[in-house]
Amino acid sequence: MEQAHPLDRPFPWRAAALAAGALALAELTALLALAGVRLFDVHHATPARSTAPAVSERHAPVRHAVPLRPRSRLSVLVLNGNGVSGAAGKEATRLLSAGYRHAVPTDAPQSYASSLVLYRPGLAREARRLARDAKIRTVTPLDGHLQGANARYPLVVVLGAN
DSSP states (O other), rough: OOOOOSSSSOOHHHHHHHHHHHHHHHHHHHHHHHHHHHHHHHOOOOOOOOOOOOOGGOOOOOOOSOOOOOOOOOOEEEEESOTTTTHHHHHHHHHHHTTSSEEEEOOOSSSSSOOOEEEOOOOOHHHHHHHHHHHHEEEEESSSOOOOOGGGEEEEEEEEOO
């Protein structure tokens, strides 16, 4: 059996560590350069050819996978939050004449400074249309504000003081 012979001179650990560090730094630099090239290519890639007619990106129509629900399939709760007697009934009548399935007027549990339209998840587009119909600018998700029987309505119009 052969035995290992000791080296006549000490091993250059410091030089070996510096060489390994330089190699690791070179590999890291190369990986970062490749990642940068990939990111640059993703953001500046040419779009795939389409069979649709060419339209400027700025003015491209927005396409939605799910069609807008018709007004005749939507129920609306109309809350009077402004204190004016009959305001909710008047707005409910307007919404019914606009084609909504149900428009139920009632008093809001509190006063509101401004009018708004609230909606359940998945009904944001319908809520924006309702806001246009009711001439209301604020549209926001309904997040547990209503309790009891009023909580079942998918769309809510709150009439505020403005």
